[in-house]
Amino acid sequence: MSHTIPATLIPGDGIGPEIVDAALTVLDALGAPFEWDTQIAGLQGVKSAGDPLPPETLASIRRTRLALKGPLETPSGGGYRSSNVRLREEFQLYANLRPARTVIPGGRFDKIDLVVVRENLEGLYIGHEHYIPIGDDPHAVAMATGVNTRQGSRRLLEYAFEHAIATGRKKVTIVHKANIMKALTGLFLETGEALYREKYADKIALETVIVDACAMKLVLDPWQFDVIVTTNLFGDILSDLVAGLVGGLGMAPGANIGTDAAIFEAVHGSAPDIAGQDKANPTALLLAAAMMLDHVGRVDLGTRLRGAIDATLNTDNVRTGDLGGKAGTKAYAAALASRVRNG
Numbered sequence: 001m002s003h004t005i006p007a008t009l010i011p012g013d014g015i016g017p018e019i020v021d022a023a024l025t026v027l028d029a030l031g032a033p034f035e036w037d038t039q040i041a042g043l044q045g046v047k048s049a050g051d052p053l054p055p056e057t058l059a060s061i062r063r064t065r066l067a068l069k070g071p072l073e074t075p076s077g078g079g080y081r082s083s084n085v086r087l088r089e090e091f092q093l094y095a096n097l098r099p100a101r102t103v104i105p106g107g108r109f110d111k112i113d114l115v116v117v118r119e120n121l122e123g124l125y126i127g128h129e130h131y132i133p134i135g136d137d138p139h140a141v142a143m144a145t146g147v148n149t150r151q152g153s154r155r156l157l158e159y160a161f162e163h164a165i166a167t168g169r170k171k172v173t174i175v176h177k178a179n180i181m182k183a184l185t186g187l188f189l190e191t192g193e194a195l196y197r198e199k200y201a202d203k204i205a206l207e208t209v210i211v212d213a214c215a216m217k218l219v220l221d222p223w224q225f226d227v228i229v230t231t232n233l234f235g236d237i238l239s240d241l242v243a244g245l246v247g248g249l250g251m252a253p254g255a256n257i258g259t260d261a262a263i264f265e266a267v268h269g270s271a272p273d274i275a276g277q278d279k280a281n282p283t284a285l286l287l288a289a290a291m292m293l294d295h296v297g298r299v300d301l302g303t304r305l306r307g308a309i310d311a312t313l314n315t316d317n318v319r320t321g322d323l324g325g326k327a328g329t330k331a332y333a334a335a336l337a338s339r340v341r342n343g
């Protein structure tokens, strides 16, 4: 079991380098098998190489087909296109898997254990947008086009059903807005229902819910959900909501799974408001690293890492500020590393 697995490491922007350092401290203590190739992207890429997604970074992921990524800054409004979206397109990372599980008991919502599977390449995220000028207002009208395909919907839905069954889940909920966006999200719903009848009806339960009702139900009674599968924008919004149910963005990992590669990251962004202050919570990135270990067949190490996180937060009571604790990023990482070493 001593062979190493090449993997690309992108520290990213804002709190990225701090949480990646923390993650490496813990992964080293764990004896994780990754042989890292460190690359740049995002704002760091623009500053150092004049490109938010330099060719060397793409070449590295093309070689390793596996990456752990810190958050990448994207300017709002104008500026360059999101490197995250470009990475998803480049490597056809069509499934975005975002599990939410209560790690710290006693919060507003206890015993949460659900997964959002978000379509990652289509919908309103494709960035086909333009303005129509009227008179002297160049931005008088804004337009966006969403694109969903039967093939893209089907492979994502298939991934969600297969993942749900493989992980012992009981129910899949397709979330849509087919009452209003009858074509765009109607196609997703129709494809999901047909796929279910064709392949999964005797294996798992299915329900369908409109996105606005889903948001309300998630807040009133999140325990009724198991695996939620939905289109790109709805998945983006609902997975942040779901992260809120388990203690906030500091606790929410994500995996971008595709035919050509898999990229693991925290759901949160670069948190510029706390960058460089030793305040960031690296747990989300570490939970993403645990998913990465599962993905490469080292479920033993993934499970040990999740156990160490649980023990550090709940038995040792070492927590970062966002979880009401006093530990800095480095002190928390050191506590985790010692838990990993000593059990």
Ligand code: NAI
Binding pocket: 015, 070, 071, 072, 073, 074, 075, 084, 249, 250, 265, 266, 267, 268, 269, 270, 271, 272, 273, 274, 279, 280, 281, 282, 284, 322
């Ligand atoms: P954000 O997720 O960076 O921050 C939202 C709030 O949560 C802030 O108050 C922040 O301090 C807090 N927070 C986030 N992560 C935390 C952590 N690990 N520990 C403690 N507190 C944490 O969202 P925001 O401010 O909207 O975005 C900042 C930048 O990040 C933008 O440029 C955005 O485009 C980018 N972004 C990148 C993502 C990625 O690379 N996957 C995902 C989301 C946003």
